[in-house]
Amino acid sequence: MNDRERRRRAIRRFYDRLGKLLDTQGFYEQSGLDILVREGRFNQAHDVFEFGCGTGRLAEQLLAGPLPVDATYTAVDLSPRMVEITRERLAPWQNRVDVRVSDGSTHLDFPDAGFDRFISTYVIDLLDEEEALELISEAHRVLCRDGLLCLVSITNGTGLFSRLLMSSWKLLHRFSPLLTGGCRPVRLPCLLQADEWEEESHHVISRFGVAMEVLVSRRREDPRLQGERSCA
Ligand SMILES: C[S@@+](CC[C@H](N)C(=O)[O-])C[C@H]1O[C@@H](n2cnc3c(N)ncnc32)[C@H](O)[C@@H]1O
Helix, strand or coil, X not given: CXXXXXXXXXXXXXXXXXXXXXXXXXXXXXXXXXXXXXXXXXHHCCEEEEECCCCCHHHHHHHHCCCCCCXXXXXXXCCHHHHHHHHHHCHHHHHHEEEEECCCCCCCCCCXXXXXXXXXXXXXXXXXXXXXXXXXXXXXXXXXXXXXXXXXXXCCCCCHHHHHHHHHHHHXXXXXXXXXXXXXXXXXXXXXXXXXEEEEEEEEEEECCEEEEEEEEEECCCHHHCCCCCCC
């Protein structure tokens, strides 16, 4: 087993054990999700994909809120327990929902241009940089023309208290990644190439000193594929 597989196994075990308790982090995480729901133009979405859906709280917010009644929601998560919780939570929409357990791979088993929203919230901060770049590249492949990449992550602090807290978080993560649930502050815009993505909105906020970044970027068209990737 290589390092990556070992790390994924540890992350799966952590989130399987955490289960519904993951939602207790909502006291700070929810502010980032609310901004994403506002900025992601979900009332115009038809096919939404989420990488690392956790307990399905964002999916529920979208399905009960802005998503059109015929929009579909597809998700993967490394943790079978999280997938079970999400499926239960989204039972009222089961005809439009497909939630799968994954092996944690950032190579996605979905066709090109099948989605118009690609969401990942508080997951990129768990991936190493190489995995994060692979995931962004897959997001570009599975999104159709003008599709939106919708990301939320913890990030570096801004004010004094937040800077102190997030620096301590990084130190703790370096000491033992599982003490922080595997996540550490990252800078989302650094992962996106300007010729592939056009930034639509970018917010950095802080709640109780925890700094979060919300980034919505539009997939730029590859001129070589013009006309071939639009959503049906
Ligand atoms: C911090 S939780 C965030 C969950 C949810 N997105 C939210 O905002 O509440 C991270 C989630 O990502 C999942 N995860 C971590 N690494 C993953 C990977 N490589 N592939 C798929 N899911 C992953 C975990 O199992 C967990 O459910």
